[in-house]
Amino acid sequence: MPTWLKATAPLFLLAVLVFAFLRVGPLGVFRAAFPPVEELTVERITLPRPAEMRVHVINGGPEPVTIAQVLVDDAVWGHVVDGGKTLERLASRVISIPYPWVQGEPHVVKLISSTGLTFEGTVAIATQTPSPDARYVITFALLGLYAGVIPVFLGLLWFPFLRTVRREWLDFFLCLTIGLLLFLGAEALAEAFETAARVPRAFQGLGVILLGALATFLALGAFGRQRARAGGGHQALYVATLIALGIGLHNLGEGLAIGTSYATGEIALGTFLVVGFLLHNTTEGLGILAPLAKERPTLGQLAWLGTLAGVPTIVGAWIGGFTSSAVWTTLFLAVGAGAIAQVVVELWRLFAKRAEAGGLTSPRNVAGLLTGLVIMYATGLLVPA
Amino acid sequence: MKGDAVGTTERRTPKLTRRELLKAGALGTVGLAASGTAFALQSPAPGASHASTRDTTGHGSHDDMTTVGELERGLFDPTNFLTRFDTGRVSRLPSGQTLREYELDAAEIEVEVAPGVFFPAWAYNGQVPGPTLRCIEGDRVRVYFKNSASHPHTIHFHGVHASNMDGAFEVVAPGGRYTYEFDAEPFGLQLYHCHTVPFKRHIHKGLYGVFIIDPREGRPLAMELVMVMNGFDTNFDGENEVYAVNTVAFHYQKHPIVIRQGELVRVYLVNVTEFDLVNSFHLHGNFYKLYRTGTSLAHYEWTDNVMLCQGERAVLEFTYKHPGPFMFHAHQSEFAELGWIGLFLVEESLRV
Numbered sequence: 001m002p003t004w005l006k007a008t009a010p011l012f013l014l015a016v017l018v019f020a021f022l023r024v025g026p027l028g029v030f031r032a033a034f035p036p037v038e039e040l041t042v043e044r045i046t047l048p049r050p051a052e053m054r055v056h057v058i059n060g061g062p063e064p065v066t067i068a069q070v071l072v073d074d075a076v077w078g079h080v081v082d083g084g085k086t087l088e089r090l091a092s093r094v095i096s097i098p099y100p101w102v103q104g105e106p107h108v109v110k111l112i113s114s115t116g117l118t119f120e121g122t123v124a125i126a127t128q129t130p131s132p133d134a135r136y137v138i139t140f141a142l143l144g145l146y147a148g149v150i151p152v153f154l155g156l157l158w159f160p161f162l163r164t165v166r167r168e169w170l171d172f173f174l175c176l177t178i179g180l181l182l183f184l185g186a187e188a189l190a191e192a193f194e195t196a197a198r199v200p201r202a203f204q205g206l207g208v209i210l211l212g213a214l215a216t217f218l219a220l221g222a223f224g225r226q227r228a229r230a231g232g233g234h235q236a237l238y239v240a241t242l243i244a245l246g247i248g249l250h251n252l253g254e255g256l257a258i259g260t261s262y263a264t265g266e267i268a269l270g271t272f273l274v275v276g277f278l279l280h281n282t283t284e285g286l287g288i289l290a291p292l293a294k295e296r297p298t299l300g301q302l303a304w305l306g307t308l309a310g311v312p313t314i315v316g317a318w319i320g321g322f323t324s325s326a327v328w329t330t331l332f333l334a335v336g337a338g339a340i341a342q343v344v345v346e347l348w349r350l351f352a353k354r355a356e357a358g359g360l361t362s363p364r365n366v367a368g369l370l371t372g373l374v375i376m377y378a379t380g381l382l383v384p385a
Numbered sequence: 386m387k388g389d390a391v392g393t394t395e396r397r398t399p400k401l402t403r404r405e406l407l408k409a410g411a412l413g414t415v416g417l418a419a420s421g422t423a424f425a426l427q428s429p430a431p432g433a434s435h436a437s438t439r440d441t442t443g444h445g446s447h448d449d450m451t452t453v454g455e456l457e458r459g460l461f462d463p464t465n466f467l468t469r470f471d472t473g474r475v476s477r478l479p480s481g482q483t484l485r486e487y488e489l490d491a492a493e494i495e496v497e498v499a500p501g502v503f504f505p506a507w508a509y510n511g512q513v514p515g516p517t518l519r520c521i522e523g524d525r526v527r528v529y530f531k532n533s534a535s536h537p538h539t540i541h542f543h544g545v546h547a548s549n550m551d552g553a554f555e556v557v558a559p560g561g562r563y564t565y566e567f568d569a570e571p572f573g574l575q576l577y578h579c580h581t582v583p584f585k586r587h588i589h590k591g592l593y594g595v596f597i598i599d600p601r602e603g604r605p606l607a608m609e610l611v612m613v614m615n616g617f618d619t620n621f622d623g624e625n626e627v628y629a630v631n632t633v634a635f636h637y638q639k640h641p642i643v644i645r646q647g648e649l650v651r652v653y654l655v656n657v658t659e660f661d662l663v664n665s666f667h668l669h670g671n672f673y674k675l676y677r678t679g680t681s682l683a684h685y686e687w688t689d690n691v692m693l694c695q696g697e698r699a700v701l702e703f704t705y706k707h708p709g710p711f712m713f714h715a716h717q718s719e720f721a722e723l724g725w726i727g728l729f730l731v732e733e734s735l736r737v
Contacts, residue, residue, distance in 0.1 A: 069500070069501065116504055118619070118626060
């Protein structure tokens with residue numbers, strides 16, 4: 001038997017079996033009288049103008065679902081579906097409802113399927129949904145600027161200070177960076193799990209997290225190893241770039257979350273929130289610098305690192321503000337978590353190479369790591385979102 | 386119709402009656418040609434411009450608050466149900482007493498409670514509510530009950546009868562039969578329903594119907610309508626998703642009940658709504674004589690709104706002074722917005 005046949009025989013039989021099942025239909029025990037399991041997910045509700053709601057739904061369940069009627073705030077309401085009322089598996093629709101929503105108040109949309117099951121979506125606080133025009137592009141850019149770019153660049157201004165720090169105290173700052181990153185990574189992962197709960201079941205939120213986080217972690221690790229073998233230049237700058245990338249991916253996810261929350265009226269861009277993000281994210285700049293303290297990076301290189309870490313917040317805010325999908329937000333957050341995990345590994349490697357650093361048995365290093373965590377926790381108190 | 390109103394409404398009509406005409410449009414062939422002019426020309430209240438506010442704020446139109454589409458399976462017609470009475474197979478007993486025999490069969494069916502929304506119901510004679518049984522005070526009533534469903538059921542009649550005719554203890558197993566027999570008393574608006582545990586499920590799934598015992602001397606001649614206020618918990622979470630009179634949400638809003646100006650209308654109103662403590666009936670542009678449980682020929686109150694507890698009934702009598710479309714609905718706004726709302730279309734009568 002040729003190898004290719006050995007490799008494909010099970011697949012071939014599987015295909016035959018699947019075909020037979022689809023042709024003949026369910027057999028014996030599978031042929032039950034119970035009603036089909038229906039599952040519709042409301043992905044997003046937008047309010048493009050007064051007296052109009054748009055409900056974006058996707059069928060994430062195993063069976064087709066027919067939208068029979070629509071209720072808004074416990075009132076049956078007229079509506080138009082942009083396509084057939086029956087959604088096949090993974091099909092999506094937009095339902096337009098001429099409902100006079102009220103500025104600043106919550107609303108609940110309930111879809112009744114043909115079998116009488118109901119699927120809900122909520123508008124936390126009604127406010128007209130931003131349309132991608134110049135005004136909102138700028139608004140979201142500013143949102144990202146405040147939350148990501150400015151803090152990171154502010155943090156980079158610690159560079160002159162770091163250069164004056166003595167070697168053993170530099171280890172303190174490296175450990176502090178590890179603490180910061182651990183906090184950010186855990187935060188990204190937790191948020192990923194949170195959004196995964198809103199992912200339509202067919203798209204398997206957990207699978208998205210595993211794939212996104214592990215693939216990023218492993219790919220970055222393999223890339224680093226390749227690079228080291230090739231004798232690729234500047235190790236410290238590489239690690240700094242990696243940190244910036246990890247933080248950037250984390251900030252992309254954060255931007256997505258902020259953009260979505262802002263667009264759906266869940267948060268207002270108040271002074272408190274901006275101040276919170278400024279304090280919370282400024283330490284990210286410090287983290288990027290830590291491995292570079294004894295190097296001589298050019299201003300251009302520093303600017304590039306700051307951009308890499310900060311600007312994704314703006315991109316995230318745009319995506320989150322104008323589209324928003326639980327699947328993509330989950331994926332970005334998971335990718336961020338995976339990247340940060342790899343950065344922590346690289347940092348640790350850089351650190352552990354030097355035996356005199358003392359690892360995590362040195363009280364100073366432990367203090368550094370804990371300080372990193374405490375800073376993130378304390379400034380996190382200022383970010384209500 | 387007042388002649389002097391015709392000239393002025395030429396100008397106002399497009400704005401003012403747009404809403405009414407849209408509704409009338411849903412009438413289809415039912416009486417529109419006959420009645421369309423009658424209400425399009427009625428004089429509006431000064432300053433009334435309900436429909437015009439919609440153009441700026443989106444508020445104010447009833448057109449949007451309704452179901453989308455028409456019933457997909459026309460198995461049950463609520464309009465037909467209004468005036469359909471089952472007076473039984475009539476014969477005379479040796480004693481001279483009138484015997485009325487009815488057959489009721491409990492089965493499992495699917496009921497379309499709103500266009501495209503199918504509810505797995507339990508029903509007497511394949512309809513929810515079951516057939517309206519009607520007899521005269523003092524008649525001998527005999528009901529042959531057959532349980533064709535997969536759960537045990539009974540029929541519990543409201544009225545005066547022997548314990549073993551009460552449908553409370555003699556549970557009829559699937560495939561089983563039982564014959565209920567009693568003298569019809571007292572006269573009034575009664576009801577019947579299944580009395581098997583769990584009660585909530587057996588009743589709310591549809592095992593109920595109206596049982597009218599007419600007084601010996603009869604009631605004045607009238608246009609008689611049976612209205613059963615019911616609700617459906619389509620997702621079985623202990624709350625009704627859909628409310629209606631006679632099962633189909635918004636049916637009489639889309640298909641108004643045509644009555645005549647000056648004509649006596651009698652509504653046999655029964656509340657079988659589950660999960661909610663009370664239901665109510667509010668009539669627009671009119672007041673009605675209220676006969677609680679219909680057990681007295683003297684009316685109890687003259688009102689335009691009555692509250693009925695679960696299982697409570699009332700007979701309402703009214704006559705319309707003005708032609709045009711008039712709403713009737715639960716005065717619980719929530720119930721109205723979830724389907725319990727309808728329209729009387731009062732046709733102008735030349736006799737008035």
